[in-house]
Amino acid sequence: MPTASLVCVGTELLFGQTINTNAAYISSELQALGVSVLWHHTVGDNPSRVRQTLDLALSGSDIVITTGGLGPTQDDLTKELIAEVMGEELVFDKKAMDMMIAHFKSFGNRVPTKNNEKQAYLPASATPFYNEVGTAPGFALNKNGKTIMAIPGPPREMRYMMEKYVVPYLSALADSALYQQTFRTFGIGESRLETELLPIIEGQTDPTVATYAKDGECAVRVASMRPTAAEAEAAVKRVIASAAEIVGEFIYSYEDKELHHVVVDLLKEKNLIIATAESCTGGEYAQSITSVPGASLVFGRGFITYSNDAKKALLGVGEDVLSEYGAVSEQCAAEMAEGARLAAGSDIGVSITGIAGPDGGSVEKPVGTVWLGLSFGGKVTTVLRVFPNRGRQYIRRMCVLEMHDIVRRAVLGKGPLDKRI
Template sequence: MNVELISVGTELLLGNIVNTNANYLSRKCAELGLSLYYQITVGDNKKRLVNVLKECYKRSDIIILTGGLGPTEDDITKETVAEVINRELVPDEESKKRIKAYFDFRNTSSDASGISANNWKQALKIEDSIVITNDNGTAPGYIVEVMDTAVLKKSTGKGKRIILLPGPPSEMIPMFEKSIFPYLKQLQDTVFVSKMVKICGIGESKAETQILDLIEGQSNPTIAPYAKSGEVHFRVTASAKDTEEANRMLEPLLDELKKRFGDHIYTMNEEETLEEVVVKLLHQKKLTLATAESCTGGLFTGRIVNVPGASDVLKEGYITYSNGSKMHLVGVKEETLEVYGAVSEQTAGEMAEGAAKAAGTDTAVAITGIAGPDGGTSLKPVGLVYVSCYVKGNVVIRECHFRGDRQKVRDQTVISALDLLRRNI
């Protein structure tokens, strides 16, 4: 089945907000095995939205709209869809109850009834639509099943499905996960099962070269590469009549990928991040962690702190940006800095060992480098970074050379440091 995404909102066209909904929905369509051929962004303009809907209706089986379901005058999605498919807007009693309960809870009063007329607009549904409950806001979503004759002048014998979801990701994503994903899944005759093989410590070109024969010879299952900053991901997907068969089809290919990439693979769980893997390993091995960061300025520590439960393993984080802080906070020798410089293998090693000693931890990660855009020399160019890892008396140091702007160098450095720690604990 062909799917099309329509993102509604002038703020998207102006670049005031990033369209993360489209990114999320694209991934979910791929997971469901749906063919996504078009994505369109349209402003809060009824005439243009009508034209877009009619065009989408000609070429797509499923149309998913996000945005424009709020209580204000420029929220026009529901009204415009109803007009295009020749249906009325009718009161929905359950939506009324939920809106009243929402405002009762917030103790909001904007007219005699306690709720403004604009908010009651959200209790109207498209005639004969399926209402999708919003547990995090007042705007429900809708699934509308229609025959193509509702818009087209002649019938192709196909039904169409139009799905309307609110724009805020905190509302849209839970609604999609809870209601829309299962609905779309049951429409499929074929089951699709995907695994995401996540790799770090090896570049995209080299990774693809190592499995080029598998990519060129693919049919079912398929392999699709995705490059991220400092990482390479491969989505492996099998289609079959049921989940069990699809998983059986995936096993030989996943085993082959494990054989070829070895410990470069850090997870096959799509939702799991590299920092989550590291924190989990520290938990499992009952190890504690300290950090000493120069050019990353706490970026590494922030990634660790993002993981729930990090407080059980992370004991101290030092920002050692200056030479003085390197000496006073983590005990780097003045002689080391004078002879080898702040950006050196020797300094990185002393930073890691000194951080562990100062914090009394089993492990430590230290980072020192030149993120740019200035500060580089012919001997120590911009992008040169030393990452070191201390684990129970042993120090491992990695010399890295990164390209890109200041932020890219820092981001890649953090990935390299997480990977180094993962491999040594």
């Protein structure tokens, strides 16, 4: 298994103003290529420390990827130091210069300064990584049994370079092709998911299967490196088909799409309009729906009914329901969902009413207690959840995800609506 180290160059990373998200992204990509990442080093724009770091990285691993330090200023020395360490001359690359001129031109007809010319010089035997989204080209240098690649630091340019150049370059080097696909699940815990998938992943090294958990959700990346792209794709598809057989009901996207996008797309596809009634989430559910471009096709209005008065006035929740069962009750959630659907004249009405904390909890209804309501297809369904009290933001976020999954299951006709394991 080839090994790699990252060398991230940039004083701003050492000041603590910028979180180094590049390192995780690059590592995750390398991991999918079957490359083992041994070190991340971050160092400022200091020539002797950058050189020292490059030496350490090159001596300890097969592949070194540097980010940053490719800019036009005197401080930007990554390329110069790599050339020095690898025993290379820097030579002018006309295509890099032409692309830079074109790039500047596209930004309000500007022209490169004298400084920028420095960016068009590359190590003599390097493979250039021309940059279509910024000014600094990157490159790969394969020499003395080591591969070193330099790419720009701004995350947008870094991602472009990884996708367009670094991943294909490393695949070619390994004389094989990478195929990867990520599916996403909701309602199944990460360790349970791993246990369920064990029969199909145990004892095999390709495809690799990696789980990425966040609150309530889990993404699973399946990656394969094979002699041909077709073989890699077939291997990945086989694993995903097996996974679908085992945990398919929890998979909401096979294309790494986010849950709220899946829901909006589904509503569009089925020509359904949704209306929202929110208490404890205070607009977060509607915000999530409307964060998807084109949401106006499936959403026209939402009610944030934080007070009991609002629940009565806007959704027609009965005074008796509020006085007898309280706002956080099955009955209130049901009337809110139905009330939202009727008031909006929509196909679906959803409601969220609960206790997000930090105050307002009781022994019977602790913080985290939430009732979710759904009015759809001529009937009203309610779901009770008691989330662990990991804070207000967590509880509200979980409410939104749960509600999305309930809508998804209802629209697809996949019950029970609230299956969670």
